[in-house]
Amino acid sequence: MSESKIVLEAKGITKQFPGVLANDNVNFDLRKGEIHALLGENGAGKSTLMNLLYGLHNPDKGEISVGGKTATILSPKDSIALGIGMVHQHFMLIPVFTVAENVMLGDETVKNGSLDRATVAARITEISKQYGLDVDPNALVGPLPVGIQQRVEIVKTLYRNAEIVILDEPTAVLTPQEADDLFRIMRDLTARGVSIIFITHKLKEVLAIADRITVMRAGRVINTVIPSETDSAQLANMMVGRQVILTVDKKDHEAEEEILKVEGISVRDQRDLETVHNVSFTVRGGEVLGIAGVQGNGQTELSEALTGLRSPTTGKVTIDGKDLTGKSPRIITEAGLGHIPEDRQRHGLVLSYSVADNMALCDYYHAPFSSRGVIQPKALDENSRRLISAFDVRTPSPFVNAGKLSGGNQQKVIVARELSRNVKLVIANQPTRGLDVGSIEYIHGEIIKMRGRGVAVLLISAELDEIMALSDRIAVMYRGQIVAIVDAKKTTREQLGLWMAGAQVQAA
Amino acid sequence: MQSEKQSNSPIKKLLQSISDASLVPFLAILTAVVIGGIIIKLVGGDPFLAYKGLLQGAFGSKKALSETAVWATPYIFAGLAVALAFKGGLFNIGAEGQLAVGAVFSALIGYALPEWLGFDLPVYIHLPLAIFVGMLTGGIWAGIVGALKAYTGGHEVINTIMMNYIALNTTSFLLNGIMKDRSPTNVIARTPLIAESARMPEIFDGLRIHWGFVLALLVAFFIWWLLNKTTLGFEIRTVGLNPDAAQYAGINVKRTIILTMMLSGALAGLAGSIEVTGLNYRHELGFSIGYGYDAIAIALLGKSHPLGIVLAAFLFAAMRNGATRMQFLTQLPVDLISMIQALILLFVAADAIVRYIYRIKSKGERVVLTRGWGG
Incomplete structure (x- = not known):
């Protein structure tokens, strides 16, 4: 050649x-x-x-x-x-x-x-x-x-x-x-x-x-x-331009009590087609449950139903024992959810808002960010400066519009906001899609940190490598159903790939 | 990495942002005035005399200034109404109808309430009540459109236009019927005069400028504060810029849409109320010569910023008010002013033309006032 x-x-x-x-x-x-x-x-x-x-x-x-x-x-x-x-x-x-x-x-x-x-x-x-x-x-x-x-x-x-x-x-x-x-x-x-x-x-x-x-x-x-x-x-x-750690270093530890419990939920999409059928699973504190699957097999609707953006037609969702089925995003957030949404520009950010405003997007309405309905710019400013340095967001200042940042830094703004709250459960949907190696490395590290702190993590991703690197257990979604839930250590890429393509699970 | 070149002094920053924001509107006005001058010349007039007349008519005397302020008052209220809706991602074309509704109900409270009660009210109750009812009814009128948008997805542009027809024709019906001034000499479709206790006091003897003008400036400041400093304002702006992110952030998008429309309608209703309680002391058919439609132009020219709206309202008021003097001096028709106003708006709306003429680089983001149809 x-x-x-x-x-x-x-x-x-x-x-x-x-x-x-x-x-x-x-x-x-x-x-x-x-x-x-x-x-x-x-x-x-x-x-x-x-x-x-x-x-x-x-x-x-x-x-x-x-x-x-x-x-x-x-x-x-x-x-x-x-x-x-x-x-x-x-x-x-x-x-x-x-x-x-x-x-x-x-x-x-x-x-x-x-x-x-x-x-x-x-x-x-x-x-x-x-x-x-x-x-x-x-x-x-x-x-x-x-x-x-x-x-x-x-x-x-x-x-x-x-x-x-x-x-x-x-x-x-x-x-x-x-x-x-x-x-x-x-x-x-x-x-x-x-x-x-x-x-x-x-x-x-x-x-x-x-x-x-x-x-x-x-x-x-x-x-x-x-x-x-x-x-x-x-x-x-x-x-x-520097050494990159490609594997995620995570310690073994015992998972704690159940945080997220999903019982038999079904969800319809905006065309009124049922795209999630009778799905059940649990995620425990200190555990990462990865949901693998080819895109468009109901993952979007599932995560929308769990985060309050869409109501399930049947079934029950509880977080830390509280029934939150069909509740609004605010109620679910207040119950302890951190949500890294699938589409960061559509759901996660207001691009023409400053980084500081975006970092308080879900918390603007309570102290210290506001007092009696009046926004406290000082609190927003301090919060954003703290998060910018803690999460290494590369931005010229907290007052720059989020739309001016690179994709990786936009995602870091969301990650910083969602993980810095006092959360019990994190739902991360395609958290590293379209990002550069450095940002992926960073965000993976943050997710594993949350796991180490006993937070329950539900990771939805189309990248099998990401699922395999981060998860303790892996659920495979195919045509709106969870076709298998396995221990991440006891499965292979090939086996997951087969399930993702619709192969039947052997009774074993 | 971008360098941190922005100055740190807040005053410098403010001046910079004001000059950035006002550059295109200013050049649009300049261009429109120059083109207007050329047209005046072409039809055989003297553009310098015409513009001199315009300025004299608008600012040349105490009386002229007072009249300009009188014109500016409803423009400010109605401009704020349209701008607030813009900030919430809504295009309120219905300010004209909401204004009429507010005026009718303020007038009703103004002339009929003492009769219904059988006794006179003190001014500190009657006047605020008349204004409040005008705002409330204007707000409800617009809120219907907001509810239709929130729950059925019906587009507010269509629905506010339809509500305008309903409002304006119902007003006409009422003013020719049960609300008509019954005095034997009256042949006009108008209400009786409102009670003294529902009228705003004069500021100066013999000039028509009234406290409504001062109120308009205060309300403009209040709306700026509401939008930029409060959680409600944050919610309105977030829904306007990105309703999906607003929903994600836990904001009740439907409620915010309805509330935004109601506030917008209340401001338009206030424009009507103030005309009744501060100026005309009654509602008369055809008193509003398109304030609600000019308001759209004012909101655009003022870039939906309350300070910009006050300035734009003054410009429109000065042009309307000065036009008579211009006509007297040059025999040019008043309609010429409408033409220049239309040109200004055209250049503001299609700002690419102005940027091209003056070789100004766009600062990136385009301002999108409302989302597309069925959005």
């Missing part, structure tokens, strides 16, 4: 944005038929480099050459003409159009003044067969699973004769199974001569699939390595 020719090369690329040197003398090359992973934390400059290659930005300095010839890429039109295609992290599809209509969008084939859907569909079927993509050109895009929508995006690039495909964080939205399918497709593509740039921050993935790995940090290329000559720890070290 190493002797194949270079199809794309970027030399000495520098790009300055107001206040940030996003790319600093970056060198990068891509060989024919390889998967070249671009690894780095959020803000390392990966996306900027790709946007330069795709023509969304123009470099201040440096040279890009495609197929050995110097290329001027001023817009995506130029890059498409040069055979470069990009699949963005957030898909650019129109849900009410069919696959064929989406694929031809911007490059429509017209016959007798109307769209020639048949020809386009035939081409899509051909591409789809050739690369094992399995996409139906006549299906509406909206109802398709995320994994298939991503394939439509890939078809879109191939339809425009792309020989270089840029995949921007493609696995962020996929289930583990869908990710495996994607990796198979990526290998099929490279086997047929397509070259792939694979942008990610997940170490395991790059080690599994990349031919070469380039690590970026703070706008610079740190190194380019081959997977066989490196390991996760070294990559993490390069990404973060």
